[in-house]
Amino acid sequence: MIQPDPSFSIHLALPRRSWHLPLDDRLRAFSKRFCPTWLLYPFLALWCMAFILLIRQQYYVGNIGVISCDAAVWADWPPDTCGIDGFACLDQLEEGTYRCLGGCQGVPLGNPRWVGGVSVDGIPLVIGGNDSIYRADSWVCPSAIHAGLVSPTLGGVITVKPLPFIWGHSDFTSSKAHGIQSVGFEPKYPGAYRLVSAPLNGNLDLHPIISTVNALCLAIVTLFLRPSPPILFSILVVLGWFQLTLISDPASFPPDWGWVAGGIPLVLLTAYWAYRVAFQRTLTAFRDLPLDTTIWQGAGYWIGLESSTIFAKLPISRLGYGGLSADGVIALVLILIVVLIVVLIQAWQMRRYGLLQYYLIRYLPLAPILLILAFIPGYTLRIHHYLYCLAAIPVLSLPNRVSLFGQAFILGLFLDGVGRWGWASILQQTTSLIGDANTGTYVPFPLNTSTITDISWEPITQNLTEMGYTGVAVMVDDILRAIVNSSSE
Known part of the structure; x- marks a missing residue:
């Protein structure tokens, strides 16, 4: 079997003496002596118990409702939703206490929206706030961050205190505070509110804490307990699915357990295919290199799982059904350069192993198929990132570190796609992709x-x-x- 290149080692040379320390050899000796095989299972049980307790604390302790990052007191878009003079939204303008999760600072508008004579896009919708008063259609959680009442990372609890309807407020002054730029609006608006802080009572967002605990536990398992490739891969899949659907990018708050449980069978079936096609070869080759596996696989895995947070500010979310800004074009070019480098490295390695022709014969027919799908009237070819992942898995099956990092990243990205959005179609009606944008x-x-x-x-x-x-x-x-x-x- 083809083996990867030699792993990490420390070599120190002095005039009369030298030391050579092969780290992987020492780690294998340590785990063999102090971490017997049976220790893996009680460790997994304790890890699972800790995860359950943290999930309970995240969603089921306290009675304060969690709102999404784009929730507003007045959900008045399209702009005629609130009816004549805003009376249809009068019932929504009431005092309430809400819990905001972390990360709302990086949730922008997906389409341009007019605020007075200003077109706003690519930032959270926060109107006013320089005098601590916000327009009623401002997003509550970003407004709370702007006001300095909740943490951008750990979230917090705030109380919304509406101003009397129909008097509302005027002269909503724009300002930039705590990383959020608000928009100004001079005319009188019938709905407005103030924000005041509320007791936390343990209602902070535990996403960073849970992710850190899971990352450390996975590193311990990979580095010291060293499970067999099938067990390690099973841990990656199960951990990734629950991390995604419960913490990193849940579809609802609290999580929809029907969605979580319903998605497992098809994910496990796809994971079995991925293991047989790619992961089995690579993980087996790195079986005796625990440090490489921990570093390269762990880094790729967590970047993929947390991609919705890490890549949230990349302006390419509308790729495929909308125009890209100048920043979006630059980001796309950089991504394509990285992909091209990986493709060239893998193609060279495949040529060495005699596999290049094997994969070319199987991938080239995809080009005319995609070309035909792209020209179906009324539909847009939408290659979701889980489809990119499925296409990339077979070519990341080599016993090298590019494959070790890449397949872990692809696994995390795949779980992010299907865990958050489901198995979306490669063809979607163009009108469904426009969302609330101007349709002309x-x-x-x-x-x-x-x-x-x-x-x-x-x-x-x-x-x-x-x-x-x-x-x-x-x-x-x-x-x-x-x-x-x-x-x-």
């Missing part, structure tokens, strides 16, 4: 006879009527003021 619907054209108090527009034509347009909604200062069912004014 009809906007009436004002006539020259319009004045400050009277507005007239071109009549709605028969063609527009057949398309479903029956009237015009009039927005003034981001509030719906009138719905006119007549055709011109």
Whole structure:
């Protein structure tokens, strides 16, 4: 069997004496003497118990409801949701205490949104705050970070105190505080609120703590207890699935246990295929190199699992169904360069082992298939990152450190994809990908006879009527003021 290159060792040479310390040999001797095989199972049991207790503390201690990072007092988007003068959202404008998790500082708007005459995109929606008053459609948790009431990393608890409706507030002044830039808005807005701190009572976000505990336990298992390749891979899959669906990127708060349990069978089936295709060869080759396995595999694994947090600020989330900014283009180019380097290294190694032709024959037919799918009308080819992972696993099966790091990263990224979003289709309707973005619907054209108090527009034509347009909604200062069912004014 092909073996990887020699591992870490320390060599110290002096004029009359030298020392050579092969670290992996010493680790193997230590684990053989002090860490017998049976010790793995009680350690896994204690690890599992600690994980359960931490999950209980995270979600089921206390009665304060957890809200998402983009939750607002007024969920008024599309902008006509709150009805005339905002009265439809009046019931939402009430005092309440909420718990914010960490990481909300890096959750941006996915599409441009107008705040007065300013188009806001790529940042959390926080309006006002320089005088501690926020517009009602501001996201609560980023606003609390902006106000310095919760930690960007560990979250916290805040109380929302609304201002009297319909008086609201005006002159929402923009400012930058605690890493968040708020947006200004001068006109009067009927909904507004203040934020005040509330007792924590143990309601901090334990995501960093749980991730640290799991990373340390995995390192101990890999470095000292040294399970066989099948057991180590099983630990990686099971740990990764529960880490993703419960802590790193859960689909809901608290977690939906039906979703968590329902996704396990197909993930385990896919994992079995991945082990037979790639992981078995690489993990077996590194069986006697625990330090390499711990460092290279551990680094790739946790970067993949925490990719939603680590790569949250990369401006490429709309890749495939929207334009990229200049920063997005730069980020994409850098990613492609890294991928190209990995591909060249693996291709060279495959050529050495006589495997290059084997993989080329199996991968080249994918190109025309993807080309055909890309031209289906009304649909967008959406290659989700779990699909990239499935395609990359077979070529990361070599006994080298690139494969050891890469396959662990790919495993974490794969679990992140299916654990958060499920098995999304490679083809999706283009309209479903737009979300709440501007779809280019009809906007009436004002006539020259319009004045400050009277507005007239071109009549709605028969063609527009057949398309479903029956009237015009009039927005003034981001509030719906009138719905006119007549055709011109």
